[in-house]
Amino acid sequence: NFPGNIRIVLVLKPLGFLQGAITNFGFRWQKDEFAMKVPVVLLSSLDDLSRYVLPTELTNHFGGTFQYDHITWINNRMLVETFSAKATSAILALEEYGSQLAESELPNDSKSAVVLINTQQIRTNTQKDGIEMLRKEAALLRNEISISNNNDVNAIEAASLRHVVWYVFNRLPYYETLISETDVTFDNFWLKYKEKMKQCLQLRLFEEDYRDVCSKLETVRQQIESKYLNVGITFPWLEAFISGLSDLEQSTNECLEVCGKVRQHGCDLVAAGHYAVDCIQPKTDELQNQTCEIKEQITELQCSFKSYQHFINQLNEVRQWCEDGMAFLAGQVLETSLTVDGANSALNELEIKFEKKEQNVQILVENSVVQSQCGRLWSAEAEELSCHVKSRLTEVTLLYEKRRSSLKKAATKHGERPVQLVEPSKKVVSTTKGSKRDPPRDGKEQVVSQAKFFVDRSSENFTQKQQNYYIVFFNFYNKNKILKNSFYLQISNISRHVMKELVSTEKTYISELKSIVEGYGRPMDDPTHPRVPATLLGKSKELLGNMDEIYDFHSNVFLGLLEECVDNPSSVGRCFLSKKENFEIYSKYCQNSIKSEQLRRLVGEQHPFFMQCQQKLGHRLSLSAFLLKPVQRVTKYQLLLQQMLKYSNSHLKELQTALDAMLEILKSVNDGMHQVMITGYQDDLTLLGKLHLQSQFTMQVDHKKSRVKSLKRPRFSKAIQRHLFLYDDEILICKPQTMESLDDNDNHFKSNNQSVASMENAGMLDTIKSDPRKFEVWSEGREHVYTLQAPTIITKQEWIKGLKSILMNK
Numbered sequence: 165n166f167p168g169n170i171r172i173v174l175v176l177k178p179l180g181f182l183q184g185a186i187t188n189f190g191f192r193w194q195k196d197e198f199a200m201k202v203p204v205v206l207l208s209s210l211d212d213l214s215r216y217v218l219p220t221e222l223t224n225h226f227g228g229t230f231q232y233d234h235i236t237w238i239n240n241r242m243l244v245e246t247f248s249a250k251a252t253s254a255i256l257a258l259e260e261y262g263s264q265l266a267e268s269e270l271p272n273d274s275k276s277a278v279v280l281i282n283t284q285q286i287r288t289n290t291q292k293d294g295i296e297m298l299r300k301e302a303a304l305l306r307n308e309i310s311i312s313n314n315n316d317v318n319a320i321e322a323a324s325l326r327h328v329v330w331y332v333f334n335r336l337p338y339y340e341t342l343i344s345e346t347d348v349t350f351d352n353f354w355l356k357y358k359e360k361m362k363q364c365l366q367l368r369l370f371e372e373d374y375r376d377v378c379s380k381l382e383t384v385r386q387q388i389e390s391k392y393l394n395v396g397i398t399f400p401w402l403e404a405f406i407s408g409l410s411d412l413e414q415s416t417n418e419c420l421e422v423c424g425k426v427r428q429h430g431c432d433l434v435a436a437g438h439y440a441v442d443c444i445q446p447k448t449d450e451l452q453n454q455t456c457e458i459k460e461q462i463t464e465l466q467c468s469f470k471s472y473q474h475f476i477n478q479l480n481e482v483r484q485w486c487e488d489g490m491a492f493l494a495g496q497v498l499e500t501s502l503t504v505d506g507a508n509s510a511l512n513e514l515e516i517k518f519e520k521k522e523q524n525v526q527i528l529v530e531n532s533v534v535q536s537q538c539g540r541l542w543s544a545e546a547e548e549l550s551c552h553v554k555s556r557l558t559e560v561t562l563l564y565e566k567r568r569s570s571l572k573k574a575a576t577k578h579g580e581r582p583v584q585l586v587e588p589s590k591k592v593v594s595t596t597k598g599s600k601r602d603p604p605r606d607g608k609e610q611v612v613s614q615a616k617f618f619v620d621r622s623s624e625n626f627t628q629k630q631q632n633y634y635i636v637f638f639n640f641y642n643k644n645k646i647l648k649n650s651f652y653l654q655i656s657n658i659s660r661h662v663m664k665e666l667v668s669t670e671k672t673y674i675s676e677l678k679s680i681v682e683g684y685g686r687p688m689d690d691p692t693h694p695r696v697p698a699t700l701l702g703k704s705k706e707l708l709g710n711m712d713e714i715y716d717f718h719s720n721v722f723l724g725l726l727e728e729c730v731d732n733p734s735s736v737g738r739c740f741l742s743k744k745e746n747f748e749i750y751s752k753y754c755q756n757s758i759k760s761e762q763l764r765r766l767v768g769e770q771h772p773f774f775m776q777c778q779q780k781l782g783h784r785l786s787l788s789a790f791l792l793k794p795v796q797r798v799t800k801y802q803l804l805l806q807q808m809l810k811y812s813n814s815h816l817k818e819l820q821t822a823l824d825a826m827l828e829i830l831k832s833v834n835d836g837m838h839q840v841m842i843t844g845y846q847d848d849l850t851l852l853g854k855l856h857l858q859s860q861f862t863m864q865v866d867h868k869k870s871r872v873k874s875l876k877r878p879r880f881s882k883a884i885q886r887h888l889f890l891y892d893d894e895i896l897i898c899k900p901q902t903m904e905s906l907d908d909n910d911n912h913f914k915s916n917n918q919s920v921a922s923m924e925n926a927g928m929l930d931t932i933k934s935d936p937r938k939f940e941v942w943s944e945g946r947e948h949v950y951t952l953q954a955p956t957i958i959t960k961q962e963w964i965k966g967l968k969s970i971l972m973n974k
Contacts (some may be wrong), residue, residue, distance in 0.1 A: 173204040174216055176226075240309050244335050247298075247305055251339040254294050255346045261291055262350055265357050274368040281361050288354060295347050302340045309336075366433060367440050373426045374447050380419045381454050387412055388461050391469075395543035397476055409469060416462055420455055427451040446775050453784045468539040475538065476546065479553050486556040492517050493563050507574035514571060518564050658811040663733035666804050667726050673797050674723060677715040680708065680790050683781040687773075695773045699766060707763050709756035713749050714794055721746070734815040736808060737822035740801070747829045750798045751836040758840055760791060798833065802826040839889065842898060853892025856966045860887045860900065862953040888952070890966055895921040895941065897950075921950065923970055930964045939964060 177187050191206050207213050210227045222228025265284065271277040391405070391412070430448035434441050538546075685704035687693045700707065725739040764787070767774075774787055783790070805823040812819060838858045839849065863886045889896040921943045929940040935953060937960050942949040954960035 170202050172216070173202055174213060175204060175206045176210070176213060177206055177208050243305055243308070247301060248335060248339050250301070251298055251343055254298055255342060258291050258295065258346055258350055261287065262353055265353075270361075270364045271368065274365060274372055277361065277365040277368050281358075281365065284361070285358075291350075292347075295343060298343055299340070302336060302343070306336060360439065363433075363438050363440070367438065367444070370426070370430055370433060370444065370447075373429065374451070377419070377423045377426050377451065378454070381423060381458060384412075384416050384419050384458060385461065387415070388458075388465055391465055392540045395472075395541050395545070397543070397545045397549050402473055402476065405469065409466070413462065413466075416458060420458065423451055423455055427455070442772060446770050446772070449775060449779060456784055464539065465541075468541045472538040472541045472546070476549075479546075479549055482557060483549075483553045486553070486560045489518060489560045489564065493560075493567060504574070504576075507571050511568065511571040514564070514568055518568075659733040659808060660730075662804060662807045662811060663726075663730055663736060666736070667723075667730060669800070670718065670723055670726055673793065674715065674719045676790060676793055677711060677718065679781050679783070680787070681712050681715050683777050684708065684774075684787060685712065687777065695776055697767060697771065697773060700763070700773065703763065706756070706759050708791070709753045709760060710749055711753065711794065714753060717743075717746050717749065733808060734812040734819065737805070737815060737818040737820075740805070740822040740825060741818070744825045744829070747798065747826070748832070750794060750829065751833045753794055754833050755836045755840045757791075757837070761788075764788065795833075798826075799830065802830065838887075842889070842896070845896070849896075852894050852896065855889060855891055856970070857890040857963055858888065859959050859963070860885060860955065862886075863888075863897070864951045866949040866951065883953075890963065890970070891923075892970060893923055895923065895926075897921065921948070926971065928964070928967050928971070936960075941967065 175187075175191065178184050187206070191204075205216070207216075213222070213226060217226075217228075219228045221230055223230050223232045268280075271280050391409070396402075396405075427448050430444045430451070433444050434448070438444060685708050688696055688700050688704040688707065689702060690696070691701060722739070722743060725743070726736065729736040729739060769786060769788065778786060802823060805819060805826060809816065809819045809823060835855050835858050839855055842849065862883050864883050885900060887898045887900050889898065921941065923943075926941060926943045927946070928942070932938040932940065932951070937954045937957055938951060939954075939960060940949055940951050952963075954963065
């Protein structure tokens with residue numbers, strides 16, 4: 165604790181003889197050692213000391229005039245030592261408290277965050293109060309020491325006193341400075357930590373609001389979906405639906421308003437530089453996507469209901485028009501139409517009454533278009549009402565055409581001419597009464613012969629005018645031809661509409677595939693992309709499968725073929741048949757779905773890379789939704805082919821073959837999906853040949869010719885559930901099991917290399933009297949006989965057919 169470097173050592177020799185002698189001897193003995201460190205001078209008396217040190221800097225013990233109280237100095241030093249101990253303890257406590265704050269975990273909810281913030285604020289205030297008390301104590305201590313030294317601070321700082329009171333007056337400022345620095349450091353840390361805790365509270369409040377608004381959005385979504393259930397056609401139902409739709413719109417707007425506030429709160433946090441930007445940004449984007457999705461759903465519901473309500477009203481108007489038309493035809497007086505004037509008057513009256521006929525026919529022709537506009541609101545009751553009105557309209561139209569034709573005939577200037585009666589030949593009579601298997605005669609010939617025969621039999625009892633009237637009444641075959649041509653024209657329009665829908669949805673499908681391949685796949689294969697995680701780098705094939713092959717086939721090959729069929733929709737079946745083999749790529753794509761899902765789970769559906777790609781592409785749905793598009797598309801082809809087959813009048817056999825081909829593709833895809841779920845088989849499944857069938861059976865094994873007989877092994881096993889796969893060379897027998905450890909609870913099929921029945925020496929019995937669904941399959945000379953019970957008779961027939969086909973080729 166000496167204030168500076170030692171320049172010289174002055175040794176004052178004792179006055180006693182003996183002590184002086186000892187000092188001289190020791191000094192001389194160690195003189196060389198002293199000389200190596202600092203100069204040492206041996207003084208004989210106090211007078212010699214005054215030559216080196218001024219008397220004013222020496223105390224009275226050494227003959228000087230400097231006033232020094234050693235007891236006071238000791239007391240002051242003890243006060244400083246006590247203060248330093250307190251200061252050290254307080255500084256260590258403050259540093260330890262700061263470490264605890266830095267290492268403390270952030271709370272998981274807003275209530276815990278508020279409690280923790282209040283608790284830490286109280287502890288911080290306590291620590292700060294302790295530091296402030298130390299500062300005050302240091303000031304009081306400095307004042308007390310100054311007073312004890314004659315209140316002369318300048319004297320204390322004088323050079324004559326530094327070597328005396330240096331410790332006291334230098335240790336005290338040191339601790340004061342240390343306290344101040346520690347306090348400033350903690351204040352800076354506390355401001356940052358307090359801001360972090362404030363942001364943590366903001367985050368927890370945002371997350372709670374996010375969960376609440378997501379729950380409300382899900383409730384709104386369920387309410388929208390419920391509107392598509394139990395759709396009716398009556399006026400009370402329509403009025404109730406309008407009222408409910410108004411309430412739904414109001415609640416939806418309120419929910420979306422709350423969602424907008426929560427989303428804006430999240431955007432404000434992101435803009436303010438919140439530390440959890442990576443957590444907040446995906447949630448705000450998700451709220452935006454859900455808001456757009458809800459708005460689209462409510463808009464779609466409103467448009468669908470508007471179209472549905474309009475069409476139901478039109479159907480009711482057409483139905484009422486049909487009833488009025490039938491009543492008019494039944495009540496029209498025909499006696500006045502026997503004259504030309506009467507016929508013209510009745511014809512004009514008929515034309516006025518049926519002037520809306522073409523408009524009503526057009527309403528029913530546009531049925532398929534309206535059905536697509538109504539969307540999911542189109543119900544079975546609406547379809548039944550439409551069919552009923554269509555049937556009624558056709559009936560009224562035919563009666564109208566008959567009446568109109570007869571009135572036109574009667575109104576012509578030749579209507580008064582007599583009709584020459586012709587004796588009907590035997591051929592005509594025999595044709596009229598002929599067998600139902602005889603080919604139908606031409607419409608004109610048949611109607612004329614019937615009219616002639618009727619007039620001939622009635623000529624004795626009817627007047628000439630009445631005979632003319634009945635001949636005119638039966639002569640309507642020309643109008644029948646017009647109606648027939650109009651019907652085929654309507655069918656042609658519907659098939660064209662289906663074809664246009666097929667081409668339009670194909671273009672949309674290709675656009676979606678392109679966005680996924682280029683928006684997700686290419687960045688994953690780019691090693692320079694900054695946002696691609698190491699888990700996804702170079703794994704586009706594992707994530708997307710062969711989607712690039714599907715996109716290439718549809719964009720470069722299949723779309724062009726479909727566009728060529730727009731003018732001739734019935735020939736679309738040729739497109740599917742010529743490219744049947746290319747659709748096998750869908751089976752390969754579906755088999756990769758499990759690997760893709762596992763990879764997405766490993767990375768996380770909400771990973772920033774996926775969210776960035778989704779936002780860049782402008783998709784409202786996540787990647788998992790778009791990965792389902794190929795499966796949905798290949799399923800929709802057969803539905804469109806069914807519609808085309810229903811509304812086409814040519815190439816029916818070709819369309820049916822194409823439909824069968826697409827159903828076979830779907831079956832192959834489904835079988836492939838089941839094959840992917842087989843676990844435990846050690847060899848390569850491709851070595852078993854082509855997979856023909858797969859289904860679940862109730863199986864019982866009969867060990868009829870077991871070479872080793874054992875009492876522990878019964879001859880007949882109990883009935884068990886097994887999933888069988890029929891290949892070219894073998895039947896693979898698997899045990900269905902549910903993997904509880906998997907989140908999606910997918911069914912898997914456990915197998916081993918012994919659960920195989922070879923088709924090389926196999927046989928079968930297709931009929932068992934006890935149950936029509938049972939049949940037997942055996943292998944290795946009936947050593948093992950498998951009794952299989954199919955779930956349905958159709959499943960059994962498919963397996964019998966498949967087994968026979970394979971066994972016949974062995």
